[in-house]
Amino acid sequence: MTNIAILGFGVVGSGIADVLTQNQKSIEKKIGDKINIKYILDLREFPDSPFADKIVHDFNIILNDDEVSIVAEAMGGLHPAADFSEAALKKGKSVVTSNKHVVAEVGDMLLKTAEENGARYLFEASVGGGIPVLRPLGTCLAANKINSINGILNGTTNYILTQMIDFGKTFEVALKEAQQKGYAEANPSADVDGIDACRKICILAAIAYGKLIDPAKVPTTGISNIRLEDVKNAADSGYAIKLIGQAKDVDGKMAVSVSPRLVPYDNLLAKVDDVFNGVLINGNAVDDVLFIGRGAGKMPTASAVVADIIDIAGRPELKNQIWEKATDDDLAPAEENVSRYYVCVKNALNEESVKKVFSDISSITLRDGELSFITQPLKKKDFDEMASKLDVVSWFEVL
Incomplete structure (x- = not known):
């Protein structure tokens, strides 16, 4: 039996509990093991919930219970979610989450912490909710x-x-x-x-x-x-x-x-x-x-979190992908980015006056005294210089 704890019993946390309960038999068949919710951490009481007896208010109860091998973080926000995740990983407990804020800010550190302590850190639900991407x-x-x-x-x-x-x-x-x-x-x-x-x-x-x-x-x-x-x-x-x-x-x-x-x-x-x-x-x-x-919603997001739990319970030996923190040298200069641009200008006397600045344009539209067009590929710095010469109302990149 694999014992887990859920941190947070809001929309996502309650969804995780529901998915694990509703699909318990099919999950057991897939991994040959039972996943048991031992604790649910929340500041509130839920007397009418079927999971009322699982509620605890002290994270240390979960942290110090060696029977808990997987922690599902569904708290949201950066802190204390990141701190609790790090502490659990240092105890050798694997962590799964839908928390994009934590993953985007300190995911590199948490992946390394997981690897150093024989645990796994998975976050499929952090991007796209239930979409497997x-x-x-x-x-x-x-x-x-x-x-x-x-x-x-x-x-x-x-x-x-x-x-x-x-x-x-x-x-x-x-x-x-x-x-x-x-x-x-x-x-x-x-x-x-x-x-x-x-x-x-x-x-x-x-x-x-x-x-x-x-x-x-x-x-x-x-x-x-x-x-x-x-x-x-x-x-x-x-x-x-x-x-x-x-x-x-x-x-x-x-x-x-x-x-x-x-x-x-x-x-x-x-x-x-x-x-x-x-x-x-x-x-x-x-x-x-x-x-x-x-890309969001209680059950789609919970589906992805539970899939990570199943992955860890069924294949605990798999390794984590390790990330490095990107430096400025890893990033392409924004001003050198090449793109086509949609531009809308006002006070343009005519198409020819615009072509004196942007020599090669297409998709020209006149509407209510404004002229819009699409440029040929330009570096961002060159576009900025050209656009400064016209009365630009709006502009966007073209994919």
């Missing part, structure tokens, strides 16, 4: 040099953008609807400002390239400044605007960023709508592989 990236695609990862990594922002694209709603109206439906928090900053997507692309990049980049060093732009005019201009030119987390190999260096991008309709990600997430990975042998599904 981290393990396939690290194992099934291990034979590939990963050229790029482009992901719609946040369901809240994708829902908002879908409402803007399909129904012509403003950002403010779509955000309010997302909050009413429970897709967005009362304070939606982590979602709409790109913070959540940034943490997730850092984790994906670390698996692909073995280096964990500090999220604070990732150029990150959210969706709050996207106008309906931009959405319409993009659609007229055959593009959908999506919040994209991107990691790519540029001459052996990592280029990682999060921003709204124009995605051409013939790109697989353009069809990923509503609250769904999608991750498009390009490998030099396999070409494009798309992972799509619900």
Whole structure:
């Protein structure tokens, strides 16, 4: 029998308990062992819960119980979740989590701690909820040099953008609807400002390239400044605007960023709508592989956490992937990044006046006194210099 403890009995923690209980027989058949929930750590009491007798309030009870071999961290936030995870690993207890904040900030340290103490640290649910993407990236695609990862990594922002694209709603109206439906928090900053997507692309990049980049060093732009005019201009030119987390190999260096991008309709990600997430990975042998599904929610996330528990219980001998902390030398200079750009300008006398600055443009649209167009590939520093010569209303990279 494998004894586990769950840290936190909120949405994800209770989901983990439910999945383990509902699917107990099938799990036992798959691994030839029973997984028993011995403890659930929470500050609250749950007298009406079938797991009421499992509740404890002191983490040390779990830490000092040698019968507990796996800890499922479902607390959220950086501290004390990271501290409890480190302490458990130092005791030789394996840890599984859905906590993207912890993995993105200190995942490199926790992986090394796990390896040093004969434990494992798994976090499939930290990116994409129930979508199996981290393990396939690290194992099934291990034979590939990963050229790029482009992901719609946040369901809240994708829902908002879908409402803007399909129904012509403003950002403010779509955000309010997302909050009413429970897709967005009362304070939606982590979602709409790109913070959540940034943490997730850092984790994906670390698996692909073995280096964990500090999220604070990732150029990150959210969706709050996207106008309906931009959405319409993009659609007229055959593009959908999506919040994209991107990691790519540029001459052996990592280029990682999060921003709204124009995605051409013939790109697989353009069809990923509503609250769904999608991750498009390009490998030099396999070409494009798309992972799509619900990126959040109680049961999808719990499904991925329990899968990690099963993996450890069934194959405890497997090793951890070890990451290094990315340094500035590992990162491609942002100003050297090459991309096409969507640009919208006002006070443009005519197309020719724009071409005096951006000599080669396409997808030209005139709307309400504004002129929008798409440039040819440019380095970011060259684009900035050119854009400074015009009255630019908005601009986005093109995927």
